[in-house]
Structure formats: C-alpha cells, structure tokens
Amino acid sequence: NAGVMQNPRHLVRRRGQEARLRCSPMKGHSHVYWYRQLPEEGLKFMVYLQKENIIDESGMPKERFSAEFPKEGPSILRIQQVVRGDSAAYFCASSPSPVAGRDTQYFGPGTRLTVL
Amino acid sequence: GENVEQHPSTLSVQEGDSAVIKCTYSDSASNYFPWYKQELGKRPQLIIDIRSNVGEKKDQRIAVTLNKTAKHFSLHITETQPEDSAVYFCAARGGSYIPTFGRGTSLIVHP
Numbered sequence: 200n201a202g203v204m205q206n207p208r209h210l211v212r213r214r215g216q217e218a219r220l221r222c223s224p225m226k227g228h229s230h231v232y233w234y235r236q237l238p239e240e241g242l243k244f245m246v247y248l249q250k251e252n253i254i255d256e257s258g259m260p261k262e263r264f265s266a267e268f269p270k271e272g273p274s275i276l277r278i279q280q281v282v283r284g285d286s287a288a289y290f291c292a293s294s295p296s297p298v299a300g301r302d303t304q305y306f307g308p309g310t311r312l313t314v315l
Numbered sequence: 316g317e318n319v320e321q322h323p324s325t326l327s328v329q330e331g332d333s334a335v336i337k338c339t340y341s342d343s344a345s346n347y348f349p350w351y352k353q354e355l356g357k358r359p360q361l362i363i364d365i366r367s368n369v370g371e372k373k374d375q376r377i378a379v380t381l382n383k384t385a386k387h388f389s390l391h392i393t394e395t396q397p398e399d400s401a402v403y404f405c406a407a408r409g410g411s412y413i414p415t416f417g418r419g420t421s422l423i424v425h426p
Contacts, residue, residue: 232413240418240419241416241418241419242359242404244413244414247413254412255412258413290358297412299346299347299366302408306360307358308357308358
C-alpha cells in the first residue's frame with residue numbers, strides 16, 4: 200500500500216515564476232491537507248480539500264495561492280508569481296475521513312521549494 | 316482558534332535516559348492529540364495518538380498522557396536510543412478537523 204506521494208521533491212523557481220506542487224493521497228483516502236513548514240518551525244495549516252471541494256482554506260494566503268483536488272488525479276497546490284518568502288517545505292497529508300477514528304493524517308515526503 | 320505550546324524546544328539526554336515533552340492547548344473542545352516524529356529532511360511520521368476519552372496510552376517505549384482539566388498532554392520516551400534523535404511535534408484537534416501543531420522539540424540522544 201503506497202503511502203502519500205508528493206512531487207517534485209525539490210523545486211527551484213526564480214521570483215515571478217509559478218510553482219506547482221502535486222500530492223497523491225494514500226489509497227482509500229479522499230481527504231487532503233496542505234501544510235507549510237519553515238526551518239525550525241512547526242507545520243502551518245494551509246488548506247483542506249476533499250475530492251472536487253475545498254473544505255477549509257483559512258490558512259492559505261488569498262493572493263497567489265490556490266489549491267484543487269480534481270475528481271481524477273492528484274491534488275495540486277499552485278503558487279503564482281513566487282517570492283523569496285515562499286521558500287519552504289510544503290507537506291501534504293491525507294486521511295480516509297475527518298470523522299473520529301478515521302481521521303489520522305499521514306504525511307507525504309514533502310516538496311522543498313527554493314525561490315531564487 | 317486553538318493555540319498549542321510545546322516545551323522544551325531542545326532536549327538533550329544520554330542514551331538510556333527518559334525524555335519528556337510537554338504540550339498545552341487552549342481549546343477545551345479539542346479531542347484528538349497526535350504526536351509526530353520528524354527526522355532531518357524526512358516526512359513527519361505519526362508515532363502515537365490519544366483521544367480525549369483516554370488518560371494514557373502506551374506503545375512499547377513510548378507513552379502519552381492527557382490531562383483534560385489542565386489542558387495539557389505529554390510524550391514520554393523511556394530507555395532512549397540514538398535513533399530516537401529527531402524533532403517531535405505535538406498537535407491538538409477539535410471540531411474544525413484541522414490539527415494545530417506545536418513548534419517542535421529537537422531531541423538529541425547522546426550515545
């Protein structure tokens with residue numbers, strides 16, 4: 200049973216370019232969560248999605264950032280016109296359900312974004 | 316919203332000693348408390364979790380305790396080994412389905 204997959208593992212972009220980060224949840228999981236982690240800091244929630252729906256995007260900046268989880272294919276976190284402050288590790292996690300007992304989140308290996 | 320405080324930020328122990336990491340939370344509605352271990356450059360991995368209807372849970376050398384009245388929970392690692400060296404994160408989750416994470420504790424186990 201493959202775990203949560205993320206790609207690319209490392210992404211380098213110049214200021215002003217776009218970054219696309221992909222996350223494939225564990226088999227049987229339909230809930231995806233994106234987090235950002237800065238060096239020596241904890242995980243900051245960005246957005247929670249279910250297939251074709253954004254459930255909670257309260258942690259995601261209103262500008263330049265967007266996320267989707269289409270019916271087919273991986274979840275995508277998209278950052279437009281990247282700035283140096285976007286440099287961080289971006290992790291996604293998945294769970295089968297938000298309901299207690301089936302809500303444990305399992306993390307992917309992360310995408311380390313560097314903005315030059 | 317929920318606020319999670321985690322202490323200490325760094326913990327250095329000798330191999331074989333015990334290590335204790337403490338977290339407090341602010342939202343009395345929080346009912347799920349997972350702990351994650353993150354090695355350098357790797358993904359956070361769930362090591363143990365506890366729900367609010369339980370006061371303590373053990374898994375081999377790892378245990379977690381929860382005091383709902385005081386709104387704090389702790390991770391206990393006994394007989395520490397060098398491979399326990401990592402950053403440990405606590406989290407608290409309530410009705411919003413979104414866990415709030417602590418800032419992490421860097422555990423260093425000296426051989």
